[in-house]
Structure formats: structure tokens, C-alpha cells
Amino acid sequence: MTDTPDDGYRLLRVTAIADPGPHLRRLRLEGPDLARFATDDDLHVRLWLPAEAGAAPPRPTLGPDGRPLGVARGMAGAMRYYTIRRIDAAAGWLEVDVVLHDAAGPGADFARRAVPGAICGMSGPCGHGVPSARRLLLAGDETALPAIARIAEGLGPDVAGIALIEVDGPRDVLPFDHPPGLAVSWIFRRDAGRHPLAAALGPLLPGFGGADDFVWIAGEFDQLQTLKPGLAALPRARQLCVPYWRRSEAGTPRS
Template sequence: MPRFSCDTAIPHDRPSAAAGRLVAAAEPYGLSFVREGGTLAASGAFGRLALTVGADGLHLRAEAEDRGLLERLRASVGEQLVGLLGEDVAIVWTGDVETGPLFADFREIRVTAVLDLTPRLRRVTFQGCDLGRFATPDNLHVRLYLPPDGATVPSWPRPGPDGRPLWPEPDRRPAVRYYTLRRIDAEAGELDIDFVLHADGGHPAGASDGAPGAGFARRARPGDLCGMSGPCGLGIRPASWHLLAGDETALPAIARILEELPADARGIALIEVEDAADEVPLRTPAGIAVRWLHRRDAGADEGPLVEAVRALALPSDPSTLFAWVACEFDDLGRLRDHLRGRGIDRDRMLTVAYWRRTPPAAPSDRRTSA
């Protein structure tokens, strides 16, 4: 049974309609509700959320194994409720709602070393305390809170009374981005995160929201502070055959997955990078083939990753494989449609868009990864 729980009741004059909107809004995030008697419930690695429709409102109960997960679940529910019902909605939680000055899963980490792995990939090593919750193969990613350039004393988000985070003023507000934990040694309090660098100093051509992580990595010096919370993001599932496919933004995750696969694993890893200078040594099981795909040598019609996956000979029985794919938003949509067309069910694949390309400014512009 979950160790922590909290409840809230939301008055509403059309509770059934409000519940339907909440359930529909959760679907794009992979959160599917199922009926359990008179309750709609959704469960996952985050915990459990139960939704009950009353005569004059909604009742929600959030449950989780630790306080950090419960805080994040409560914050997510609060954001969804406000987005659907408006800022005036009153959200009052009861139960395990004691909060500290920071979220329970938040850690402040400090740069200790910087190493360039390739011309466009930089490893930053951090030191931190109490990192045990992050040392899991089930969740590969963390949220990084990147202070504004020049902020000598960073300010971090803290839990608000309705569960949503309270943020610092805009000029002190950190940028939040998701990154892969490339390596973590919780006992030593040390972790590595690999950042893709961009030619224009942190705002990649073709990326819709800039890249504050690249800017932070370019400036990083021993002693610099950063925030981290999580972990989050899923890895792979057991299968007889694995497909790993991604561009350089997914390279740290693919590298870590390959290292953690069993020695008898079989399959293929397809990795798109700019050119041979971006290739890095990988430790892989003998049964996993690795193919590097170079954008510089590819035609302009379609990226080499999409072409390679479409041309790939997959096992005849789709139920024996698991596909893990992470890349640009539009490329991901093409690959997801292709894999589904090959008979791979939703529960046999994990697809994640790590960035999104904006329309080119001129016909001669080449796309770049974020």
C-alpha cells in the first residue's frame, strides 16, 4: 500500500463534465483512467490517482510511495485543474501535505568537472547529497533547474498551498529542462550529465524554444550551482529483441540503456549525429549492433534516422520486441506511425520527442538537433 496520500474536494455545478475533461486532458501524458466501481483510477510509477464524481463536485485522492512523488502528483493535478476550471478554482488538500522550503525530490547540485567528449557533446560532472532516489534504472531522466546567467545566488521553486510550485520572480527564475542521468554514483554523491552543444551558443537553429542547457554547459565551471528533481522518464522493458533509435539528444540515454542491458540482449541501436566526429565509444552487449547515421552525408528529403528505421528488418513476431525511440518531434511522429504500422502495440514501444524543429527561415537552411 502507498505510504503517503492526500485528498481534495472541488465544488462544481457539472461534476461529470468536469471529470470527463480531466480524464481526457490526462490521456496525452500516458495517464489512462479505468473504472473501479464508482471511482475512476489511474496508476503508474508516480503513484495512484482516484477520481470520484459526487452530486456537487469532484473528489480526488492522490497516493504515492514517497513524499516527493506525492508532491509532484499533487502539483500536476493542481496544474490540470486550474487549466481546465480556471484560476478561481479552490484547491485545498488534506492528509500528507506537510511541505518544506523546497520540494522533497529537489536537490541542489554543484559542478565539479567539465569534459568535452566530442566537438558538440560536453559532459558536466556534479556533486550532491542524498542522491539515492535518483540511482534507478527504471527512470533515466531528471529535471534540471538552470539559473539565469550571472545569478550568483540561485532561487528555486517551492511548494505552494494548492500543491502547485511557487516560482521566483522572472529575472531570477531558473529554466527547467529534462536531461538523462548518464552516470550516477549515489554513495559518492556524484553524477554525470551530457549536454549537446550548439554552434550558436545555446539557441539551436530549428529548435522552437532555445536551449538554455547548452548555454549552461558552455559557461559551466567548477563551483557553479544547478537544481535537480526527479527522477522521471522511463527506460526499456524486457524483450527478446530491442530497437533503440535516436539522434544525438538521445545519445546519453541510449548509451546508458546499452550499458544496463543484460549480456545476452539482442537488437540494434540506430544513432543519428552530424558526422563521424560526434561518434563516441559505447559499451554494448555482443548481440546489439550499433549503426551511426550521419546527417552531413544524407539527402535533404528526410533524416537518416527515419530512413534507417523504415528500411530495418524487424523480427517477424512484433510481440517479441521493444522499441525505444527519442528524437525530433516530427521525425518521432513518422517513426511512431511506421512502427505501429508494422504491428507493434503501444505497450511494446516508448517514444519521446526530445525537441521540436521550427520551420526553416530559407530553403538553404539545414536542420540541426537540439
């Protein structure tokens, strides 16, 4: 008998559904052997979503680094990235907070129609956490909120800095634990002009160029593009700026 190496793919079952805000759906997903996903070094996963309710999720072939090499021909469905907001590997569950944006898309649609017992696939983990820093600038929109909240909750009590989060309006504010020196501000998109997160962030960037600082930003592609000049002036090793989605008819490009 040969042992098949674990490629990190899991089948997960939806066991609880909650709406912590008007545009956010929290799915509790249960599955076997989640220990490899319980790490602050890699916060994200690839969710493999069925094409329609009740259908089997895609089963990718994964490379040694966990990246998908391909999906079996004829297998319908899609992959989308999400952040593990909470995980209890021993109890066999994790939670993801999915933005219910207006446009149709496999990720938002899976969350919208989710019922207990719905199945999706998951592989990973992937992505990065935040390296050790004394001062942090954390910024993003609601797709980044699960990561920002998880990062903030894991910080030591002496870490200081600023967290800026762009959401639609006051009802989308979702408080999270953070050290007292981290000032959390919410930006309401509905009251603001174009690129409100970038407008608030731009003037702050020059103040976070120190060796003990780290700048972490995630959000919409075009908005983050406007931050390039400001980020170019900061040390490359002390920043992470990742587009999480793109406002376009074609949807978000997949890596």
C-alpha cells in the same frame, strides 16, 4: 520539530567538465542525497538552470509526483530535461552529457559557460527505462545518446537487437559497452538527406513487432512524426517514442 518531506529538489555544483565529442559537453555535478536518482526505472531529470552565470537557479514548488507546480514569482531561469549518463550516489556525483547545439538556449548555454563551482537545481527522477525484452531496437540522435548508452550498458549479455544513432559526423561517435548481439550503427547527418534516422529506422520497424521485442526511440519532434505510421503497426505496450526537442525558433515545448 517537523520533518519536511523530500520533494526531490537538489542543488548541484559543477565539479568537472569534459568534451567527449565536438558537440557534447559532459558535466559532473555533485550534490547531497542522490540515492533516489540512482535507478534504471527513471533515467532523466529536470535541471533548473540559472538565467545567468552566478545567479541562483529557480526553486520550483514540486507536487507529490515530483512534477513542478510552479516557480516562485520573479525567479528567473529555465528548466530543461537531461539524462543521467552515470551516477555514483554513494560518492555524491552524477554526469550529464549536454548537446552544444548552435542556437542559444538555457541548457546548452549553461553547459557552454560552465566552470567548476557553477550551480544548478535538479529534480526528479522522471521518464522511463526499458522493460524486459529479448530484442531491442534503440534509436535516437545525440540528445538520446546518453540514454541509449546507459540502457545498452545495463543490458544482459543475451539481449540482441539494433542501436541506431544519428550524429553530425564521425568525430561525434562515442562508443559505449553493449552486449555482443546488439549491433550499433552510426548515421552521419552531414552526409544524409532530411530525417536520416527515420529513413533508416522505417524499414526496420516491422521486424520488431514480437512480444519479446521493444522499440525505444527519442529525437527531434518532426523527424519522429514521420515514424507514426510504422509505429502504429507495432504493439503499443512494446514501444516508447519520445520527442526530446523540436527544431524551431521557439524552442522545445515544455510539459
